Amino acid sequence: MEQEIYMQRESAAPVPASGGRHRKPKQTRVASRRARAAVVATPMAVAMFSGTSAFAADKGTTARPVNSVADKSAGSGSDGRMAANLNTRMNDPRLGPHLSGVVLDANSDRVVWGHDASTALMPASNTKLLTATAALSVLGPDHRFTTKVTYRDGTLTLVGGGDRLLTTADLTRLAQTSAAKLKSQGVGFVKVRVDDSLFPEPTQAKGWRGDYYPGEVAPVRALVVDGRSVLDTSVDAGKTFAKQLAAAGVVVNGDVTRGRAGASDVSVAQHRSPKLSESVRKMLKLSDNNIAETLLRMTALGTGRPATFEGGTAAVRQVLRDYGVPLTNVKLYDGSGLSRSDRIPAATLAAVLDLTQDHPQTLQPVLDGLPVSGEAGSTLGPEWGRFDDPHSTCAVGKVRAKTGTLSGAISLSGVTQGKDGRLKVFAFVENDASAAPAATKDALDGLAATVNGCWA
Structure with missing residues (x-):
């Protein structure tokens, strides 16, 4: 994924061991x-x-x-x-x-x-x-990024936390947990929105070509699923979540929208990413x-x-x-x-x-x-x-x-x-x-x- 668009992409002595090496600490600053x-x-x-x-x-x-x-x-x-x-x-x-x-x-x-x-x-x-x-x-x-689901007034909000390794399977588990809690409270109908306000509205960096979007890089948002490079990764992830929610037996009303989770929202489910090292x-x-x-x-x-x-x-x-x-x-x-x-x-x-x-x-x-x-x-x-x-x-x-x-x-x-x-x-x-x-x-x-x- 490193190459500019239109470009062609790219046991004797062992490779240096990935486990580091043992040596005395250097004294020089x-x-x-x-x-x-x-x-x-x-x-x-x-x-x-x-x-x-x-x-x-x-x-x-x-x-x-x-x-x-x-x-x-x-x-x-x-x-x-x-x-x-x-x-x-x-x-x-x-x-x-x-x-x-x-x-x-x-x-x-x-x-x-x-x-x-x-x-x-x-x-x-x-x-x-x-x-x-x-x-x-x-x-x-060892740092992990957290994706959350909150609920308030008939609306579930999928909140992005910068997890670039988030998968459909992860969203499926979030949807199933959310559905179970909603049903336990007698809630069978919801609206779904996404909150990607962790990052400001996407812009292009100085030196980026206009045709980089979305093949070389997507507009940078805090929510994405399966690493998909599309123009709106947050709404795309929200649609995947809504589909899995429906499959878990909760009716989703209307289209996925964008909004912010409020302080009075109730936490319903969360997913922690793999470690940053991964x-x-x-x-x-x-x-x-x-x-x-x-x-x-x-x-x-x-x-x-x-x-x-x-x-x-x-x-x-x-x-x-x-x-x-x-x-x-x-x-x-x-x-x-x-x-x-x-x-x-x-x-x-x-x-x-x-x-x-x-x-x-x-x-x-x-x-x-x-x-x-x-x-x-x-x-x-x-x-x-x-x-x-x-x-x-x-x-x-x-x-x-x-x-x-x-x-x-x-x-x-x-x-x-x-x-x-x-x-x-x-x-x-x-x-x-x-x-x-x-x-x-x-x-x-x-x-x-x-x-x-x-x-x-």
């Missing part, structure tokens, strides 16, 4: 550690790598000017070879003229390689990494835009801000700032990355992913939700042609990464175990490639395989 990732393009205590790209030479094109760096401690070992290979392979013409990239050693936070890492580019769905991190940090991975995992595996935008609003509410794009993005920035993540040049207008005005450097994306190693109790669902290279049913699955290039097939099952695709922007950020056996965090964002999106994705998959070291 988080803010100073994260700040280092923001300046990886500064030639300070670094070794320069240069040379003409083999890809460019083969195709007779001009190589991208090299301003990449690698930590001197990488030396001539596996990290040094990996950095040198990245400096060559980033010149692949399939990657276009603008590439921001960085590789960190997750244990030490040492910058192994970087190229324009602090240059902010359009990140596409890699934005969801920021949204997930903020939601988990503010609400907690919503985060699904959002990342499938790159679900609707879950992302809902979580952005729930995060805003969790910080006392309005449930708007502005309130949500302000909450995200505050959470990341508190963690010490570099936000220089970051521009954020939504939670899904559909906005063509969003700008995030690779350094920021890598720093956000590195937080999963420092705060596993809170952020483990981010790591768990990253698609695995070659994982069917995810955005890195074979159905989207990922990791099937001759240079990247060696990395199938070895990389966890979040994808991102808009016209003119493709990104890939994740983790993998390097040739030296140490966990590497990487982020690659490219903009303005003239190659077909599938070809650009193959090139990015190759960079991830390079970080892994299987493409040596």
Whole structure:
């Protein structure tokens, strides 16, 4: 669901374990550690790598000017070879003229390689990494959303609570419980309305195209069933509830309307969602835009801000700032990355992913939700042609990464175990490639395989 409309969607060494790792706590302050990732393009205590790209030479094109760096401690070992290979392979013409990239050693936070890492580019769905991190940090991975049914003066109100995993089966149970209570009080006829006032009237984010509705994303409301992306998800859910209510023996009069539950309403039934961690995992595996935008609003509410794009993005920035993540040049207008005005450097994306190693109790669902290279049913699955290039097939099952695709922007950020056996965090964002999106994705998959070291 991450791709812009009209776009084509997307066991050797094991993939990094989702259970986190055991290591001694770092003594360096988080803010100073994260700040280092923001300046990886500064030639300070670094070794320069240069040379003409083999890809460019083969195709007779001009190589991208090299301003990449690698930590001197990488030396001539596996990290040094990996950095040198990245400096060559980033010149692949399939990657276009603008590439921001960085590789960190997750244990030490040492910058192994970087190229324009602090240059902010359009990140596409890699934005969801920021949204997930903020939601988990503010609400907690065990947080659940509540959908309620209330009754007053012959009217049942279905009250939305921001549960994006609400199903028809859940509404059926709510309807059956409601029907039983109504019948016990001798009530056999009701009207049904929906209350989605938890969120204000939907608007579009800056940078959203007018044709995003409802295929790429639905107007953001607090009530939805079965993840259906329609123009009015609340009334749609209300109709499903009314149908199940009728099936339970209660006559529903008239059409489903919209209104607010009052303080004098009597609570009839409620449903609690699965844990937030499950919503985060699904959002990342499938790159679900609707879950992302809902979580952005729930995060805003969790910080006392309005449930708007502005309130949500302000909450995200505050959470990341508190963690010490570099936000220089970051521009954020939504939670899904559909906005063509969003700008995030690779350094920021890598720093956000590195937080999963420092705060596993809170952020483990981010790591768990990253698609695995070659994982069917995810955005890195074979159905989207990922990791099937001759240079990247060696990395199938070895990389966890979040994808991102808009016209003119493709990104890939994740983790993998390097040739030296140490966990590497990487982020690659490219903009303005003239190659077909599938070809650009193959090139990015190759960079991830390079970080892994299987493409040596």
